Amino acid sequence: MSKVRVRFAPSPTGPLHLGGVRTALYDYLFAKNQGGDFVLRIEDTDTARYVEGAENYILEALEWCGIIPDESPKHGGPFAPYRQSERRDIYDKHLAEILKTxxxxxxxxxxxxxxxxxxxxxxxxxxxxxxxxxxxxxKNSLTLSKDEVQKLIDDKVPYVVRFKMPIDRTLVLEDIIRGTSSVNTNTLDDKVLVKHDGMPTYHFANVVDDHEMEISHVIRGEEWLPSLGLHYLLYEAMGWEKPEFAHLSLILKPEGKGKLSKRDGDKFGFPVFPLNFEDPETGNISKGYREEGYLPEAFINMVALLGWSPANDREILTLEEMVAEFDLNKVHKAGARFNKEKAEWFNQEYLKNKSPEEVLVLLRNVEGLDLLNCGDDKLLKVISLMQERATFAKDIYTDGIFFFEAPKEYEEKAVKKAWNPAAAEVMSDFVSHLETIDFDTETLKKEINDFAESKGLGMGKVMMPLRLCLVGELKGPDVPDILQILGKEESIARIRNAVNNIP
Structure with missing residues (x-):
């Protein structure tokens, strides 16, 4: 096998897990780093667990992540079909071959x-x-006579095909990530290769498909390590050259032992799937990173570092930079612990490096925000002030809600700290002053400073009650910027409302 060819082979039995995304990503990065092909194959032989819509979900999730297959059920390719359910004749051909051995x-x-x-x-x-x-x-063809076996077949008695595990052989197994190990065949059972319904199991179908599709490297999760000995022997039995193997460690839950699960996501408040997934039977919706507001490039960057370390401990890398650096020999053997705060940090870093115009598009696309009557000019000004602090695009609206709605109430702690009869009087005087000045930011800064000096007050005695009037709390960007974006009419109305309504 001269050309590097890898495959990601999920089963359409539900949504794509974070661990599955990482496997697909590492497959993609390795293939592209080596100038090879990335193949998506759908392993849908388990008809009992098949979930309607799961295949489309997998395709959409990979596209959102930017992990685009070179070959797939959607994209086609020279080794089609790419659904195992459509490759029955291929399995039947190779089943006949192995039964001759x-x-x-x-x-x-x-x-x-x-x-x-x-x-x-x-x-x-x-x-x-x-x-x-x-x-x-x-009761099998090893203990029955040929005539007895043939009679059972003629009588349509159901049967499975099992692999005949050799006795007392020591297999030396090579893994790019984990190195060399060994297993004695006496510890392995005779796995089913083909089920009663004639459909192959994972073991037989994936070995046949990997051979037929000229897969050079199999990169998959460590849960398949116990099957590696069987797969070695299947390649040997068929007389085929085996690919190289690399088994990825688990993504661990944030706390305690074990693999990251949906239950952990529900407990700690983060998604474990790339996109929302609606269970077709129950209608329950599992949260996805896309709908939670994560940027695909931030999500993929976060996933890439769950088990792989780029040179110089770099943390922010584009997909192209990951391709250039990726090395399976630098993938960790130990499990990688998921960290919600780190995932959010990645998104914040990518968001703050976008242009205000790019963030504007993101903000306009957030569902449930009342922005229909808000012009782009105002939004761009709000974004320029709030972008640096935001983790998600929606935070610009929720954390800056005071730009879009006047305070309906005033935070109790802020009132105790910043408001009293003297503050109310200062604000009443300041309103009169505001009516006569221009509302550009630099003018407002100067006028606030001059007003405080004219009253013999420290800036805090003006700024804190003024912020409370405009925002309802003691938070937000610089007060002159808030005033400028709100405009003269709205700013004056908010100050007067506070003077009249804060007790």
């Missing part, structure tokens, strides 16, 4: 019969496995 056999045991044997083992304190010890006492 000594590496596979037919097993006619019913689930009930296997349950009885499993119960028998448990009574004796043992754990049942269909393996080199038990297969010679079970």
């Amino acid at each position: 000594d590496s596979a056999y037919l097993a006619f045991d019913t689930p009930e019969e296997l349950d009885e044997i499993r119960t028998e083992f448990e009574k004796n304190g043992d754990v049942f496995a269909y393996n080199y010890i038990t297969r010679n006492r079970l």
Whole structure:
């Protein structure tokens, strides 16, 4: 295999998890770094767990992330079809081939019969496995005569195809990330390759497809490490060159032990999926990073660093920069702990580096904000003041709500700190002063300063009650900037309302 070809092969059994996004991203980065191809293959042989809409969700999520496949069910390619459910004839061909070898056999045991044997083992304190010890006492083509096997087939008795695990072989397994390990075949069971319905299991289908699609490197989650020995033997049995393997560590929950789950997201208040996902059966909606206001480039940057360290400990990288730097040898063996605050930091960094015009587009696209009657000129001024502090585009509106709505009430602590009869009198005098001046920022700064000096007051005695009148709290950007954006009429109305209504 001269050209690097990798595949991301999710099952359409639900939304794409954060860990799945990272696997796809690392596949993509490695392929592009090596001048290779990134293939998206949908592994939909598990019909019992298939979820309507999950495949479209996967495609849309990858596109939002900027992880665009070179080949996929949507994009096509020279090795189509890219859905396993459409590749049955290919599996049947290779099934016939492996059944000619000594590496596979037919097993006619019913689930009930296997349950009885499993119960028998448990009574004796043992754990049942269909393996080199038990297969010679079970109902399969290893123990039955050819005539008995043929009669069962003719009678349409259901059967599965199992891999015949060799006895007492030590397999030396190589992994780009984890190095060399070994496993004895006596610890492995005879996995099912093809189910009762004729559909292949993951093990058989993915090995066949990886060979057929000329996949050079298999990058996948560490949950598949226990299957690596079987996959080595399947390649050997078929007489095929095996790809190189790299198994990624888990993304860990924010606290405690274990893999990050949706339950952790619900508990700590963050999404674990790239996009919102509506369960077609229950109608329940799982939150997504896109709908929560994350920028795709910030999201991908955050995901990339969950298990990989670029040179010089850089944290902010574009997708192109990640491609240029990515090295599987620098992917961590240990699990990467998810951090909500770090995810938000990435978004803040990307947001503050956008132009006000770009943020304006983002803000206009946030659902649920009442901006129809607010002109772009005003919004751009608000953005220029609030962008630096915002984590999400929506924060510019929610944290700067005073630019769009007059205070309906005044924060109690702020009132105690900044308001008294003297402050009310100062504000009444200041309103009269405002009516006669220009409302550009520099003029307002000078006039506020001159007013404070004329009254013999420190700036705080003017600025704090003035901010309270305009905002309803003691927060926000510089007061002259607030005044300028609100305009003379609105500013005067707010000050008079405060004077008349703050007790």
